[in-house]
Amino acid sequence: MQKSMGITLRTANRGRHNRTNQFIIMICNKAKVLMSAAIDGELTAKEEEELSDHLATCAQCRDEFQEAKNTKIIIQERMVRVKAPKNLIESIVRMTTVIS
Amino acid sequence: MKEKKKSLSAQEELKQKEFQKEAVAHINALYNYALHLTMNPDDAEDLVQETYLKAYKFFDSFERGTNCKAWLFKILKNNYINKFRKNAREPGKVDYDLIKDFYHTIKDVQSDTTEAESDFFHSLLHEEVYQALQSLPEEFREVIQLCDMEGFTYEEIANMVESPIGTVRSRLYRGRKLLRAQLEDYAKKHGYNTENGE
Ligand SMILES: [Zn+2]
Numbered sequence: 001m002q003k004s005m006g007i008t009l010r011t012a013n014r015g016r017h018n019r020t021n022q023f024i025i026m027i028c029n030k031a032k033v034l035m036s037a038a039i040d041g042e043l044t045a046k047e048e049e050e051l052s053d054h055l056a057t058c059a060q061c062r063d064e065f066q067e068a069k070n071t072k073i074i075i076q077e078r079m080v081r082v083k084a085p086k087n088l089i090e091s092i093v094r095m096t097t098v099i100s
Numbered sequence: 101m102k103e104k105k106k107s108l109s110a111q112e113e114l115k116q117k118e119f120q121k122e123a124v125a126h127i128n129a130l131y132n133y134a135l136h137l138t139m140n141p142d143d144a145e146d147l148v149q150e151t152y153l154k155a156y157k158f159f160d161s162f163e164r165g166t167n168c169k170a171w172l173f174k175i176l177k178n179n180y181i182n183k184f185r186k187n188a189r190e191p192g193k194v195d196y197d198l199i200k201d202f203y204h205t206i207k208d209v210q211s212d213t214t215e216a217e218s219d220f221f222h223s224l225l226h227e228e229v230y231q232a233l234q235s236l237p238e239e240f241r242e243v244i245q246l247c248d249m250e251g252f253t254y255e256e257i258a259n260m261v262e263s264p265i266g267t268v269r270s271r272l273y274r275g276r277k278l279l280r281a282q283l284e285d286y287a288k289k290h291g292y293n294t295e296n297g298e
Binding site for chain 1: 116119120124127128130131132135141145148149152153156226229230233244247248249253254269270272273276279280283
């Protein structure tokens with residue numbers, strides 16, 4: 001009787017532990033999806049709260065968030081941007097003048 | 101007779117003024133978008149020209165107060181699909197030589213800012229970031245460009261790529277994940293440690 005009680009208890013504990021791990025993994029994955037939109041300022045107030053709650057407790061996701069921000073900055077700063085050729089601008093200005 | 105003509109041209113003149121103020125202001129952004137779509141300066145010029153021709157013709161249907169840049173991008177994208185999609189490169193198939201050539205033809209215009217920073221993000225070159233972005237499947241590359249380079253909202257992007265906002269959101273998430281993996285590869289090649297001491 002006592003023995004079987006012990007087994008039941010251990011099994012129950014293990015069950016809870018697995019559930020907790022899965023719960024944390026699920027939260028981290030969700031947080032990662034939210035981060036991407038958070039950087040763009042596209043979260044709802046509720047999502048924003050969810051994310052900041054998670055970041056307050058998860059150092060790994062805080063690092064990840066910083067890295068995600070860096071990636072956006074890199075694209076903004078390092079992407080090649082050129083000016084439209086002068087003749088193109090002129091021809092478009094001319095075009096809108098000629099049509100009438 | 102003369103009177104009538106005069107009033108019509110005055111109205112036209114007003115339209116012109118507004119168009120040049122509202123629409124022509126975005127020509128650099130449109131040209132860059134066209135370049136990245138076509139990878140060819142001549143095609144890009146044609147595309148921008150046709151876009152403005154169409155935009156001017158339909159300028160009355162532009163909803164005043166909405167984002168004119170987004171409206172123009174949408175017209176350009178539609179034009180591009182109609183004109184070039186048939187012989188566009190297959191998704192996932194990237195011509196690196198073409199990208200390299202293309203990059204070198206346009207990079208002279210870019211003034212290079214050299215920073216003394218030593219972390220791996222700052223070590224990346226324009227060319228590497230450009231190649232990393234170009235190596236992504238088009239559906240990911242496009243939303244990253246529209247969001248990060250052009251600063252469009254998710255709603256505007258969703259309208260341009262004709263997908264729900266949720267799709268835009270998840271494409272951005274997945275695209276950025278791929279992009280970061282790509283950038284980390286470059287960083288490793290340069291001998292930077294990307295593990296962040298973890
Ligand atoms: Zn986490």
